[in-house]
Amino acid sequence: MILGHFIMGGACSRKRDQQQVEDILNRGASGKYSKSSSSKWLATSLSRSGSDVKRRNGECPSLLELCIRKIQEDVDRYTTFSHLPRDISQQIFDELVYSQRITLKSLEAFRDCAIQDLYLGEYPGVNDDWMDVISSQSTSLLSVDFSGSDITDSGLVSLKGCKNxxxxxFNFCDQISNRGLEHLSGLSNLTSLSFRRNGAITAQGMRAFSNLVNMKKLDLEKCPGIHGGLVHLRDLTKLESLNIKWCNCITDADMEPISELTNLRSLQICCSKITDFGVSYLKGLNKLNLLNLEGCRHVTAACLDTLTALKGLMFLNLNRCNLSDSGCEKFSDLINLKILNLGMNNITNSCLVHLRGLTKLESLNLDSCRIGDEGLVHLSGMLGLKSLELSDTEVGSHGLRHLSGQTYSSPFCIFCVLWYTLMQIISTSVLINTFLCYHIGLSNLESINLSFTVVTDSGLRKLSGLTSLRTLNLDARHVTDAGLSALTSLTGLTHLDLFGARITDSGTNHLRNLKKLQSLEICGGGLTDAGVKNIKDLPSLTLLNLSQNSNLTDKTLELISGLTGLVSLNVSNSRVSNSGLRHLKPLKNLRSLTLESCKVSANDIRKLQATDLPNLVNFRPE
Structure with a gap:
C-alpha cells in the first residue's frame, strides 16, 4: 500500500463537537426578506469536510497530504484501503467526497475500513447500492449523513448491524416511509436523528422512536403527517432538542407529551396550529433555553404568562405570532401606579411587560408583532440581550430611547428621581432594576433589525451609544444621509443593511469610519460612481450589494477592484457593461456575482470565470 511505507498509524483522535448549533431566531421565512438580486449570502458555499491541502505562504505540504492527493488523482487504481489506519482511510474518504471523485466503483475500496463518519449529504448518486459497503464499517460506524439521497426503506435494512x-x-430523503423507520428501532445508541421534509412519516411510524432511549436531538421539520405521533416520545427522557418547525399538523393535543420531556433545552414549533393553551404545557420545562414559535398565528399575548415562568430562556422567537399591545393591562394596579409616577406614560399597555423576568435572554425576535414604542421600556432590563428583531413592527424613533438609555441634565435631577423612586417602590425590586436599566440601555446589544419600521433619522441618533452593535438592518425609506451620519460612532459594525434607505453619494462619506464592515447593502437608487469612492476604502468587505442604483457604470467596478476580499458582489440594475468586467479580474475570492438587468451577457461572465475567477460558482445572468 502506498501509505504503508510512510505512516506509522497515528492516533485516531475523533474530535466531535457535541454542541448543536441551531439555525433559528433570525429573519424567518417571511417573503419580505426575499430581496430580488440581493445575494444575502452565498447559499452554494461548500464547507470542506476533509483535510485542507492549501498551504500558507508557499509552505510545503506534509507527506501525508501529498499521498492523499496522489490517491485522489488515481483512486480507481486501488482495490482496498482496509489495511491502512482508520484515521488515514477517513481522510482519504473525506477528500474524495469533497472533490466529488468518489463513485460506487471507488467506494468498494473502503469496504471493511472501520470508518467512523460518512458525510454524503447532497452527494450525487447515493442510493441503496452504496449501503453494502457503508454497512461493512459495522460497529465502527458512528455517523452517516444521507441527506438528499435516493436511499429507500430497503436500504435501511443494512444499518441494523451498525449498532454503535x-x-x-435523512433530510430530504422522500423515499423513506414508516416501513423504513422500523429498521432503525434497534439502534438504541442513536443520539441524533433527522428526517426533514418527509411527507411519508406518520404517527404510526413514529412508534419506532420509542426504543431510541438515548436520543438527544430529533429533527422532524416539514413532516406534515406526524400529528398524534409525539406521544411515542414520552420515554425519550434524554431528549434535549426537538424540531417540528413547519409541521402545520401540530395542535395543542401534541403539546401534552412534550410537557414530559423535562430535559428539553431547544424546542421549535414554527407555523403550527397550537394556541395559548398548547403553550401552557411548556410551563414545567425549566431547562428550556431556546423556544421558536415563529408563525404560530393562534399564539397571542396571553401565552406570555407561561413564557415568564421559563426563567432559563436565552433565545425566544415570536416572529409573526399574534402579539399585540392592545388590551394588555395585566400588570397590578399598584405597579401601574408606580410606573406612572415615574412619568413612563402608557408603557403598561404593552404585552412586553410579561417578558421582564426573562433576564437571561440573549436573542428576542418580535418580527411582525403589533408592538409600539413604549413597550420597549420593558426590554431595558435585559442587559444580556445581544440580538433584537423588530422588523415590521410599529416601533418608531421615539421608542429607541429605551434601548440606548437616557440621561438627565444634572446630577441633582438624577439624585431626586432615584430618591423618589426608591421611596415609592422600595419593595418592588424588579421595577427598581427596570428603572436603573432604563438609563443604562442595552449595552451588550450586538444585532438589531429595524427594517420596515417607521424609524427615521432622528431615531438613529439614539443608537449612537450602542457601541457593541455589530449588525444593523435599516431597510427603510425613512432613513437618509442624515441618519447615516449618526452612526459614525458605531465603529465596531461588521454588517450594515441600507437596502431601501435613501442614501446618496454625500451619505457614503459617513462610512469611512466603519473600517470593520464586512457586509454592506445600499440599494435605494441614489448612488453614482462618485459615492463608490468612499466604499472602495473599506478593506474588510466580503459582501457588497449596490443593486438598484441605475446610475452606476463600469467606473464602479474599477473603483472596487481593490476590494480583493469580496466573496459576493451585486451591481444589478445598473449601467455596467461587458467591457467593465475586466476590472473584476483581481477579485480572486469572488464566489457570487450578480449583474442582472445590466449590459452584460452570461457568456462574457463565463469567459471571465474560466480565465480569472476560478472560485466563482454562482453568477447571474447565467
Missing amino acids: LESLN
Missing part, C-alpha cells in the same frame, strides 16, 4: 451509530441524517 450515534447520528443519522
Whole structure:
C-alpha cells in the first residue's frame, strides 16, 4: 500500500463537537426578506469536510497530504484501503467526497475500513447500492449523513448491524416511509436523528422512536403527517432538542407529551396550529433555553404568562405570532401606579411587560408583532440581550430611547428621581432594576433589525451609544444621509443593511469610519460612481450589494477592484457593461456575482470565470 511505507498509524483522535448549533431566531421565512438580486449570502458555499491541502505562504505540504492527493488523482487504481489506519482511510474518504471523485466503483475500496463518519449529504448518486459497503464499517460506524439521497426503506435494512451509530441524517430523503423507520428501532445508541421534509412519516411510524432511549436531538421539520405521533416520545427522557418547525399538523393535543420531556433545552414549533393553551404545557420545562414559535398565528399575548415562568430562556422567537399591545393591562394596579409616577406614560399597555423576568435572554425576535414604542421600556432590563428583531413592527424613533438609555441634565435631577423612586417602590425590586436599566440601555446589544419600521433619522441618533452593535438592518425609506451620519460612532459594525434607505453619494462619506464592515447593502437608487469612492476604502468587505442604483457604470467596478476580499458582489440594475468586467479580474475570492438587468451577457461572465475567477460558482445572468 502506498501509505504503508510512510505512516506509522497515528492516533485516531475523533474530535466531535457535541454542541448543536441551531439555525433559528433570525429573519424567518417571511417573503419580505426575499430581496430580488440581493445575494444575502452565498447559499452554494461548500464547507470542506476533509483535510485542507492549501498551504500558507508557499509552505510545503506534509507527506501525508501529498499521498492523499496522489490517491485522489488515481483512486480507481486501488482495490482496498482496509489495511491502512482508520484515521488515514477517513481522510482519504473525506477528500474524495469533497472533490466529488468518489463513485460506487471507488467506494468498494473502503469496504471493511472501520470508518467512523460518512458525510454524503447532497452527494450525487447515493442510493441503496452504496449501503453494502457503508454497512461493512459495522460497529465502527458512528455517523452517516444521507441527506438528499435516493436511499429507500430497503436500504435501511443494512444499518441494523451498525449498532454503535450515534447520528443519522435523512433530510430530504422522500423515499423513506414508516416501513423504513422500523429498521432503525434497534439502534438504541442513536443520539441524533433527522428526517426533514418527509411527507411519508406518520404517527404510526413514529412508534419506532420509542426504543431510541438515548436520543438527544430529533429533527422532524416539514413532516406534515406526524400529528398524534409525539406521544411515542414520552420515554425519550434524554431528549434535549426537538424540531417540528413547519409541521402545520401540530395542535395543542401534541403539546401534552412534550410537557414530559423535562430535559428539553431547544424546542421549535414554527407555523403550527397550537394556541395559548398548547403553550401552557411548556410551563414545567425549566431547562428550556431556546423556544421558536415563529408563525404560530393562534399564539397571542396571553401565552406570555407561561413564557415568564421559563426563567432559563436565552433565545425566544415570536416572529409573526399574534402579539399585540392592545388590551394588555395585566400588570397590578399598584405597579401601574408606580410606573406612572415615574412619568413612563402608557408603557403598561404593552404585552412586553410579561417578558421582564426573562433576564437571561440573549436573542428576542418580535418580527411582525403589533408592538409600539413604549413597550420597549420593558426590554431595558435585559442587559444580556445581544440580538433584537423588530422588523415590521410599529416601533418608531421615539421608542429607541429605551434601548440606548437616557440621561438627565444634572446630577441633582438624577439624585431626586432615584430618591423618589426608591421611596415609592422600595419593595418592588424588579421595577427598581427596570428603572436603573432604563438609563443604562442595552449595552451588550450586538444585532438589531429595524427594517420596515417607521424609524427615521432622528431615531438613529439614539443608537449612537450602542457601541457593541455589530449588525444593523435599516431597510427603510425613512432613513437618509442624515441618519447615516449618526452612526459614525458605531465603529465596531461588521454588517450594515441600507437596502431601501435613501442614501446618496454625500451619505457614503459617513462610512469611512466603519473600517470593520464586512457586509454592506445600499440599494435605494441614489448612488453614482462618485459615492463608490468612499466604499472602495473599506478593506474588510466580503459582501457588497449596490443593486438598484441605475446610475452606476463600469467606473464602479474599477473603483472596487481593490476590494480583493469580496466573496459576493451585486451591481444589478445598473449601467455596467461587458467591457467593465475586466476590472473584476483581481477579485480572486469572488464566489457570487450578480449583474442582472445590466449590459452584460452570461457568456462574457463565463469567459471571465474560466480565465480569472476560478472560485466563482454562482453568477447571474447565467
